[in-house]
Structure formats: structure tokens, C-alpha cells
Amino acid sequence: MPTEQVPQQEDPTDEGADLLDSRFSRRGFLGATAAVGATVAVAASVGGLASGSNPVVRALQPDGDSAADGSITVKEQVYNVVCSQNCWQTCRLEAHVRDGRLVKTAMNPFPESRYNRICLRGLSHAQWVYNPARLKFPMKRVGPRGSGQWRRITWDEAVDTIASSMTSIRDRYGPKAFAIFTGTGNYASVAGYASSALAKAFGATSASISVDEAETLGTFQVGLGSSWLGGNEPLDMSNADLLIMWGNNLTEAQVQEWHFVADAKDRGASLVVIDPNFTTTASKATKWIPLRPGSDPALGLSLLNVLVTEKLYDEPFVIANTTLPFLVRDHDGMFLRGSGGTEILAWDLDTKSARPAKTVKRPALEGSFVVNGVSVRPAFARLSERVALWTPEYAETFTQVPPADVRWLARTYAATKKSFIFPSMGIDRWWNGDMNGRAIATMAALTHNFGQPGAAIGAAGGASAFVLAPPTGAPTGTAPYLPDIAAFDAIDTGKTKILVPLDGTNPANGLAKEPVEVDWPIKAIWFNESNQVSNTQQSKRLIGLLTDETKLELVVVSDSMPTDTVRYADIVLPVTHWFENDDVVGTISHPFALRNERSLPPPFEAKSDYEAFGLVAAKLGFGEYYTRSEKAVADSIMVATAASLGATGPSVLRQYNAVGAARLLSPEACIGNTSMTFATPTGRLEPYSERVLVNYPSGGWIPTSAGVDPLPGWEPPIQAWPDNALYKKYPLVYMTEHTRWRVHTIYFNQPWLREVDPEPYVDLSRDDAKARGIVAGDYVEIFNDTGSTAARARVTGKMRPGMVSVPKGWQRFQVKGDTGYSDPTFNWVNQRTMNGSWFDNLVEVRKVSPGSSMEAPPVTLMAAGAAQNAS
């Protein structure tokens, strides 16, 4: 918190709170300490954590042996555990246990020390495992939904209630009307199997969060990696000579990947950071390129403009490996095919005729031709026509990036053989996020800046999460899937929109552009380790659906902590912390499979995800999928994984069994896209596509002839763009950034972290604060027509004027007015991307007025209190 606004604390018991602002100035280095906000008070109020401490001083361990010199030997058990959530760093940790209790977490070496890792959150697990607010017993709601009133019940009663509701719903509406929501609260594979096996066996709707989809859809369209899919393994960033972090604040959000970038910088590499705000990562840049929020596709198009007009692309490569030499029919944008209808044609400059592209040595890239009466042009001509408009000068009117910077970056990118772009979620959380991905991947496709050490789009190559195989004996098939924003429609109206096959039968032949409304009633939900209320945009909409008891007959929430979502549960199931069960974990941030050993007994009546789903499955007659122990399922996953790896499988399995950590793919195999065969419809890189990928609801494509854009293009943000008349009323772009203090919403209740980060703040630029009479430390309301939330103002040079940011992850009971950071965001459904546009919002900010509901203090740990009452 801003120190200048916090009154000097006189209470000597708050001595420690001084420590964030020690000064070493020439004048008065001894005094002038100001406290860091209501640190101690907040820490104490969150769940009464500070109460009940027993100040017994103890020197000796009961099982210690006393040596002759008086020193004592203390026995500690050290277990292999994994920090398993969606910061996706997935650190291998040590759990240090004395007398059966966790005393510390520590870094646990990988077989390769460059992947050794831990962070401040991972060091605080004891405060989660033993948090007084942990959910302890199954509970059943007794008050209205959302009132936080439950009574303790037995697991038997909970399981009976859930199973009989599932049966009754299946009888009346079909199995799809029961939805199992999974988030990223547990990254481990047995836990994932636990919920998916029941969903598949029962036929339940499987639903998950609609984020992180757009940018990946765009890069994948072109055929290259993205923020979380493909590219090279993270370690390889250290081999790059130019690194471009685009909308990527990895020094806070993916902290374990930073040192690879620092290693490259030590060798002399340049780091370019593209971000509207001066993030910690931007502070490390050799060049920071600030831009107007949401204008990233325009920057991409202007970079493409320079690459194309200055002929900075690798022409032989483009001819051999991309769709750009293909002839495109003027009338519908589809590729021109030969008489058999399969071979795509290119214009042969030598024979002056259209011939199968792969046989043409010198294809035309520009020009206009008529083949059998059909007017065609090479795809390259369409691309160069598209980007011609986007001169750096024209783009500047969108991006506010000086043209010289664009030219410098495009030229440097093309001239540097090892250029690595790591785009991330900052450009994903926009309506136009897929266009960002397409422009970025097209830059790499034109210059061949990928598929080699030090050159890639994205650092998820070798992602072990995608290599881990399902265990033997898993139910086959897939559960019907809905992204959350589509599932909310299903809850609300009993219908949702889906894209249907173009030919009415086979989705493999393409989808129609316009979605069709279908019946999809959802009458009950089970949120498993998924804090959906806090992780969805416009959470008030979901809260409205949950509290309207006519919509959902049953809401089950299984979690270890009293999250915002638990608050709306009819049945609460206490589940284990990761260290309390066996599992195996893979990730996208390193190529290792990691064993997670059960190192602590589950507290109270907590059960693992696997046990919880197993109990319900057994009641429904699907017990066969849950007969083995968790460890046996984990081992089966590793055996199946090893088998899928072929020749290297046995040694991988040996390493896993020996040390609990095994590299699944060799370093060479973790360099993505080396083969020049791409996962695209044409098998080539597709800067131009005739089949445009969509995620609606779960993947497919629409032909460009149906009117979808075959090229990277410009599309404005849906709301946060100056053209929007709403800008006059709500002139500030609102984002919810990820900071080091939480992973999504996890760690919201860790006292060590809350000491430094005690309450929600909103970052405001100096100009914006001044214009509104706001000074640092004021409580302000961030609002628009959809909703509002409150936070303490930080007035900072970091923020681009016109933007405000509230860190993601605070729970409603920690926020004034019982509000949430997602209340002023929108639940729009983008038909292409099925992606939440988290940052694409306009708001206004004002001081909280006296007497307003925003002045109300946070609801005192309502959920946690109730949880404790039940004990």
C-alpha cells in the first residue's frame, strides 16, 4: 500500500510493520518509518488466524536424541510434493514433516538443476494446510442459498444427496443436465481423472473456464505455438538473442521462467516488452514499447507491413512451407484446386500456368490470374494487400506507438536469427485476442523465427501436461463440453448456442457461421476445486443464477478453503490439500512428470477428489472406475505415458520410479515445429487460411467462404475502444492483473502474503487520480453499468493514463461492500474464440462517498465462519 497515505502507527506492537519503508537517505536514516497499511489488523481478521496462538517456547523436540556436546538431532521426514495449480510453474517441492506435521516447504531439486524452482506462495503452504478456515466436514445448506448457513452432515448423507439428485435429474432431463465444473485448483492427473471419469461414465456436461483461449486459437490457426501450447521448452529462452514479451508479465505471473530470460540477457540478448503498463517485466526490458490497451492486433499488422513492404521475409521458406503461394479464388476466398479437387494450385512463373503447388519451383506471390474462368490471386497478394494499409504511421493512430519503434522492431526481429516471442494472457483477455495470435504467428511464419533453439512463439514446448496419458481402465469417449459462458446460458434458459455442421451431419466438413440455439438444460452443478464465482467475468451474473433457487436444484462445491463459490453451495465437500494425497503432475512450464507423495494425513473429514468422486460414482453404479488406490492410478498413468513414448519409455519410467521426477521428452523433442509439417488443415503454415478455427463450443472450423476472415486482421475491442460512445461516460480501461501474491484466487488467505499485500488496491495513473481528486490511500469505487467494486487507490507512474487495474484473486469477503473485482466486467460470448474478454471493459472511478454501500467493511469471513461453526 502507498506508504505516504497511511498514518504513522504509534502502537509499538506494530513495530514490524515499519519494515517496508526503511530509508537510507542521507537525512534521518533512523526515523521516518511509516507503516504498510493495516497489515497486522488484516492478517488477524482473516479467519481469526492470529488468534489462538500459544506462545509456548520449546527448545527440544520430543523425539530428539541428545548428543554428548549437548546438540540435538531432530528427525525430519522429507517428501516429494508438487505445487499443483495454474501458475503452471508446477514446482517440485519438498514437504518437511516433523511429528506428522508440515513445518516447511522447500525447493526440491529436479534432475536438471536449471528447472529448480519455488516461490513465495509455495513457501507458505503450512499456512494453507493448517488454515483455521479450512473446510473440515461435509455440510448441507440450511438458510437461503448464499446465506452461508449450513449444518454438518456425514459423508454418507452428502453422497446420497448428490447421487439421488443426479439420478433424478438424469431421469427427467437426461444426464447432460448435471454439470461438473472443473477449474485449475488441482493440476494433478489423478484429481483430473477423478472428475472426468464420472463425467464420462454418467454423461454429465463437463464445463470449464473460458479464458486463455483466444490468442492460442490465433497462433494455432497459423500452425505455431502460443502462450501455453507448443513453441520451445522454457529453458530454451536462454538461447535467444532477441526476446519479445508481448502482454506477458512473467516476472510476476510466471516467475520461474524469468531466469531463463535473464540468462539470455547475460549473454547479451535484448528484451523487448510490449505492454501498456510499466510492469516489473517492462522494468527489465532493453526496450519497452507501451501501446494503447487492446490495440495489439494493429501493432502486429504494422509489424507485418514492415516485414512485407521491406521484403524482410524469407522468400524460399515462405514458398516451401506456407500457404502464401497458394492461389485463392477471388469470389469466395477458398483455395483453387486442380481437377481432382484435392491438389491446391499455385501459379508457376516458368510455365505461366496453374499447377499443383508442391510441384512449382517458382510460384507467383503477387499478381492476378484467370484459371479455367476463375479469377485468382496468390494468398501472398491477399496478405500484402491486407497489410499495405497498416503502415506504421496509420497504425500509430490506433496504437500510439511511434513508427520508428515499429520499423526498428520489425527489422530487428527479421535480422535476428534467434528471435523468441513469448505472448501471454495480457493480449488474450480481449475480444480481438485471436487476431493478436494470428499476427504474431504470421510474423514468425514469414521469417522462420521458430523451430530452432532460441527461436519460437511461446515457451510451452515439451509440455508434460499434454504428454501424460490417461490411466488404464478409464471410461472411453468424451463428456459433452461447454465453456462456462455458454454453460451459464444453459443454466439460465435451458438452451445454449452451438455451431452445427455446415452439411447438417458431419462437423469434420466444417461448421456453419451462425450458431443455432439448442436445448441444453443444466439443473445441477458440481464445482470441483473450481472457484468459478471468482474466476468468471461479471460474477454477479453467476451469483444471480446460483441464488435463484428455481434455476438449479443442487449446487455442490468441493474445495479445501471457503472460496466465493463455496458460499453458494447446497452441499459442501471438504477436500484435501495436494500434500494430503498421492498423485502425479505434468505441466506446460517444464517437460517433467512429477510424483506427488502423500505426506500428511487429511485433516478432519477431508477426502481427496478421487475418493469424493469415487463415493458418488459407486452409488451410481460406476464404482469400477475407482477401485484402485490413488497411487495405483498415478502409477498407471505413468506406465501408460511411458508406453506412449516408445523407445525412451522404459528409461523415463525408471527415472520416475527412482527419483519421482522424469523428463518425458528429450531437449531436442522440446524444440517445437522442426519438421515443417504443421497441425493445420493444409499441413503448411497458414498465414492465410480457408478453414478458420473456432472454439464454439469445443473446436471446429468455418470455411472462409462463409464470411470469416482468412487473414490476420483488425478488429476493435468490443467495449474498451475510443470509438465507443460509452467511452465518454466510462473513460477508463479496466483490467485485473495477476500479481505475485496469488495464483488466480488461490493463496487468498495466507497471512505471510497478506502482511505485505493486505487489502485490494487499484492502480491509477497520476493524471487520472488528479482529475478525480483522488489521492493514494483513498477508498475508491470502480464502476460501470454492470457493477462496481471497491479498492484502496495506489497512484502510480506504472499505469498508462486511461487505464486502471485491480489485482485478481481477492475473495468478496475481503473487499469493501462485499463486491468482487469481476463485477464491472462483462460476460460476452465471442463465437469464434469462446474466450472471456476480461480486460475489454470501460469503467469510471470515484471516491467512495460517505454512507454508500461501498463503505461497508467486508463481510467478516462469512463462509469461513460458518465452516468453523459446523465443526
Added chain:
Amino acid sequence: MQTTDLKSPANPFGRHDWTPYPKSRWGMVIDLDRCIGCWTCAVACKSNNDVPIGMWWNRILTIDEDPSGLDVQTTGGIDEPAGDYPNLSLSFLPVQCFHCDNPPCTEVCPVAATYKREDGIVMVDWDRCIGCRYCMIACPYDMRVFNWSVPVQVPANETDYHVGDPAKPPRPKGVVEKCDFCYQRIDDGLQPFCIEVCPARARVFGDLNDPDSDVSQLVAHAPVAQVRADFGTEPKVYYIPAGQSGGGAPSAVAPRFVDPERRDLTKAEVS
């Protein structure tokens, strides 16, 4: 799972001036080009040393960049860059007791509760400390904290349970505490806990008396600075100021540190 034996002094509150490496002079170098202000070292310290709620032995200051070295002045809050958008800079300074070679804190202690070991570690004997807090006033760097009340820890301390190292049990009300370079780990042959956790690989620890140690090499070859060297305290924590690497020029840090393996987080032993 494996079982490890931790050696713990018979009385963790008392004097611990015996050291297995009497010829060593322990020191630390922190590379501010790499430091991202993540607080991992700070939380690690908290967890390993059972540091009470409201106190930090190790904390991260946000500093205004000062090209003259580390004559730092903090003006804004945590994470607040210096300058005006878009002409900004941001630097962090992780601080803890500097284990000064010329420590004013030990001079003023009337009961010799704070003292310097042969290997240079400045210690506090909680059995002897009378809570007069002269050392807190004497320390020009504000590195010491005081237990004004019975220390609170989360999870709560119990008769047979506390977090962290057995050598760092809950202390009584009324004593001063501060970083002790995890002396018990050094005596067991391990590096301080904050060293093996830094995600940025910004922290290096070792023997300044060994010319070939990593810290000695950095002190000799990197543009290191001490905080307010003009105080004459001879701090044994050195900093490599930000802005020394990248942008087409190899790191100004000692060449052997360009080898990333040299930087790796390890459970490496001290010697």
C-alpha cells in the same frame, strides 16, 4: 520420502559462537539486474526462521535508481517506479542484516547479547538480550526487529509444534531479532535458506576469504556496491546495481556468471 537428521543446538536461545569454518568470512552478493522483487527470499526467511507475524528479517525495498551506486532513497510505496509515465525505472533492493565487519550494533549492547562470530556472522543471544534496543538504534540500516509482545506465528505455535528450523523456536517477548545468515544451516554445511529459493538466481552466498568462491569472484570482477559504504560499517552484503546486462552487450557481471549453470538454484553446500 526420506528422513534427514537436523542438528540443533541444545539451547537455541543461547550463545552460538562455535563455528566449523572459523577461517571463513561469509558474504552475499545480490544481482539487482536479476532481482524481480518477488519476496520469495523474504517469505523463505520467514518460514525457515519462524519469524513472527508483523516482522521481517528479510524484506524487499523498492528503490529509486541512483547511478552513483546504492545511496538509496525510497520515496514511493512497494513496487512504485521512479519517474513519470512513460519515462520510468524500477529497482528492488532485498535487504537483511549486512553482517557488517564493523558493526555498531555489537558495540552498544550492554550485556554482549549481540556479538560477532569468528566467521563474521552477527548473532543475537536471546537468553541474554534484555530488550534495551540500543542495537536497534545503533544499526544504521534498520535491520533489527523487536518482540514488543508475545510473538504470533501462523500456524500457531504449540508446545510441540512450530514452523521452520528446530534451531529457531518461538522466542519470548522482549527480545531483538534479525537475520543470522541461517547460522544453523551453515554449521550443518548448507547455504542460507534464502539463497536456494531465489527464482531469479539473483543471490549468491559464500566465503569472502576464499578468493575462488563465487562471492569473491563477483566482488572482484562485478561492479558491486554496498549500501551507504560511507558509514564505515563494512557490510558483507554486496549488490550488483541494475542495468548491467542485455541489449546486445554481454553482462558486466564476472564472466563466469554468464554460464547459467553457475547460477543455478541448488542445495549446494557451503565450504
